[in-house]
Amino acid sequence: MRITYFGHSAFQLDDGTKTVLIDPFLSENPAATVTPESLSPQTILLTHAHNDHVGDTVAIAKRSGATVIATFELATYLGRQGITTIAANHGGTVPFAGGTVKLTPAWHTSSYSVAEEFLAPGIPAGLVIRFGGKTVYAAGDTCLFGDMALIGEEGLDAAILPIGDTFTMGPADAAKAARLLRAGVVIPCHYDTFPGIQQNTAAFATMVGEQCDSAVVALRPNEVHDL
Ligand code: NI
Numbered sequence: 042m043r044i045t046y047f048g049h050s051a052f053q054l055d056d057g058t059k060t061v062l063i064d065p066f067l068s069e070n071p072a073a074t075v076t077p078e079s080l081s082p083q084t085i086l087l088t089h090a091h092n093d094h095v096g097d098t099v100a101i102a103k104r105s106g107a108t109v110i111a112t113f114e115l116a117t118y119l120g121r122q123g124i125t126t127i128a129a130n131h132g133g134t135v136p137f138a139g140g141t142v143k144l145t146p147a148w149h150t151s152s153y154s155v156a157e158e159f160l161a162p163g164i165p166a167g168l169v170i171r172f173g174g175k176t177v178y179a180a181g182d183t184c185l186f187g188d189m190a191l192i193g194e195e196g197l198d199a200a201i202l203p204i205g206d207t208f209t210m211g212p213a214d215a216a217k218a219a220r221l222l223r224a225g226v227v228i229p230c231h232y233d234t235f236p237g238i239q240q241n242t243a244a245f246a247t248m249v250g251e252q253c254d255s256a257v258v259a260l261r262p263n264e265v266h267d268l
């Protein structure tokens with residue numbers, strides 16, 4: 042199963058026949074070089090409503106016919122814009138083309154900015170994704186929390202963790218998260234996109250090495266990792 046990073050928190054999972062996008066923030070993403078028009082997923086998974094995560098979801102889903110899976114209020118809000126959605130919530134597992142996703146808690150906020158207003162469609166989530174014979178946890182935007190140890194019991198091949206600090210956990214807490222999650226591979230995200238979230242991935246890898254045996258794979262935008 043192939044993981045491609047597009048910068049910030051945007052990833053593609055590819056099992057050779059189907060593709061899944063996670064938080065496809067592309068056209069406004071300073072780190073992304075792929076265009077939304079170049080991607081045709083069957084499924085889009087969203088962690089929360091913040092604009093740097095919903096990103097180009099509606100345009101991609103309208104063109105590709107992808108099904109969007111998100112927490113109830115966000116899925117319902119996006120569904121009213123003429124795309125196919127599946128609403129779920131923490132603890133729930135739903136199937137998609139080629140896999141399943143279980144929504145987990147994440148400690149964060151989940152507003153969506155439209156013009157001068159903030160809507161509040163739903164609560165943030167993490168994603169335990171079973172796809173292509175692998176299990177991947179995308180933490181979404183969150184702080185460190187102790188129940189990550191329970192998520193680790195899912196048997197994770199990879200954990201995608203924010204390390205940017207300011208809006209999410211920073212590297213030291215993400216390294217503690219890695220210890221609780223016990224994933225084979227830790228892939229950092231949500232750093233270096235904007236001012237305020239600059240991080241050194243080599244320093245992060247050292248911190249993880251002091252906590253656990255997980256391998257840190259820091260991908261540059263458009264870089265691929267085969268799980
Ligand atoms: Ni956020």
Ligand code: MN
Pocket residue numbers: 091093094182208231
């Ligand atoms: Mn974010």
